[in-house]
Amino acid sequence: MLLASTVLLGPMFVLADQVASGLPNPLGSQNGTIYDFVKAVLGIFLKIGIFVSACSFIYSGFLFVKAQGDAKGREEASNAFLNTVIGTALLLGSWGLSQIIKTTISSITGIN
Numbered sequence: 001m002l003l004a005s006t007v008l009l010g011p012m013f014v015l016a017d018q019v020a021s022g023l024p025n026p027l028g029s030q031n032g033t034i035y036d037f038v039k040a041v042l043g044i045f046l047k048i049g050i051f052v053s054a055c056s057f058i059y060s061g062f063l064f065v066k067a068q069g070d071a072k073g074r075e076e077a078s079n080a081f082l083n084t085v086i087g088t089a090l091l092l093g094s095w096g097l098s099q100i101i102k103t104t105i106s107s108i109t110g111i112n
Contacts, residue, residue: 042098049091056084 060081067073105111 046091046095053084053088053091056080056087060084 060077063073063077063080067077
């Protein structure tokens with residue numbers, strides 16, 4: 001156990017000096033604001049959402065092909081397609097709403 005704790009906790013003590021001197025800014029700029037952080041996080045979620053949405057459209061198309069005229073299979077495929085369309089609309093609608101809010105705040109404050 002002593003060896004395991006040394007291996008696991010040793011780097012923490014060795015790297016403590018670097019942590020005490022300051023962590024690097026994950027946003028890449030020296031003067032990162034909370035706005036920059038939220039923008040970066042939402043950008044990541046949007047990219048992931050677009051990828052998931054595209055995969056869902058492909059999957060629902062696969063379900064249509066797999067159904068081969070079966071009524072139950074078509075119903076399952078159309079439900080999957082409808083849910084994909086609703087999810088994509090929510091994703092793009094939230095992005096559009098955030099852009100409207102950003103534009104409004106930018107025009108009021110004069111900060112881009």
